[in-house]
Amino acid sequence: MHKQEGLLVDEGPIDLIRLEGEGNSVILRLTGRERPDGQYAGDALTGEFLVDTPFVRGSLKTWVLPDDLRHWQEALDALDAGQGIAWREDTRGPEVFIERDLEGERAHVTIRDASSSLTTVTVTVPLVDAWFDDAYSRLDLAWKTWPFTND
Template sequence: MAEDPIDLIRLEGDGNSVILRITGKEERKPPTEANALVGEFVVDTAFVRGTLKTWLFPEDLRQWQQALDLLDAGQDIAWREGKRAPWLFIELDEDDDRCQVTIKDYSMSLTTVTVTVPLADAWFDDAYRRLDLVWETWPMIED
């Protein structure tokens, strides 16, 4: 039975949203390839709408945990930078409860998009809960 999609990342408000939706697990052929989660970035604004497929590995989820910790401490983050996957940057606005979310896709569409969304303190509890839910729903075993 297929699991329902889970939004690992959900940044939205003021008519803009950036979501990373996990849609399932892709079984790969061991021992050379690790299992991966399949997902898509969904960007929706009054000006730009689009989706971009991506795959996530256990290391990506661990690095997202670290990125959340840095964001929660008030630092900007770069997640998956330098990988053959879409990169995510979140820059905090010190004067406002907003952030600039940038997705860069250097490997497929060669497109970069930046969206401004609110980022309230309550968002962090929800973000950690979403990450835990992804781990619980799709356990990924590594050697």
Template sequence: MSQGPIDLVHLAGEGNSVVLRITGSRTRRRGERTVDVLTSEFVVDTPFVRGTLAASLFPADLAEWQECLDALDAGAAITWRDAARGPTLSIERDESDERLRVTLRDDVSTLTTVTVTVPLADSWFDDAYDRLEQVRNIFPPATPPVSSDP
């Protein structure tokens, strides 16, 4: 990753924030093969609680984030990375559609759950899709190997 960190997720306002910051990339062995992963960290900052939590992202996580953005934009509550080994992010809108309730849950290492409420800005979805595109530009989805068998 040649440029600096990129915030894939940036939810902030009224003194509260939840950010997923992409900090780099590395190659990881999975059995007999190697897989490129993005290194990242969730950053939670409120007047009451502050913390960071490391996470690894795979190409499938980016595709799932796109699906979550689409569902959230349509008004549904989402949970991202629920089946992943690591932190899970859940987001739901309040009744007025003006605020988001964001929950970061770590059932693997810290056994901690934090819920933060942030305002939903009109431009947030456009910004979120732009952030996803930025990350995809530096970390394109893996393409399956081409078979040489006839």
């Protein structure tokens, strides 16, 4: 683990969410924990949403709390069962909504920032069964890389 611009960073960032294909992508990249004044800033991970399409490109910094990771697990379970999901809805940070199309082969991913930029973007990406195994592995890696102390 090394220090980088006030953050505690392990060997590299972890893409907690990585939905991509056909020229479109939505990524939530976790980068570490803030450590102002030599102390942890509570149990929160720093991260950034990255959206990239041929039409729109943007990024938005965020924090991810232990409850967010627990709720992401629940959201993955629901999405894997064919349901649409809302993650971090009505919270202090960007919200994520994912709806599967009727065939289940594509996902419509909406990122809504109702608190700072007042922007919403929806991106369509392929969603194959193998994605779920990878998504669960990414979540496990996030827990292992940055275990929380106040669970």
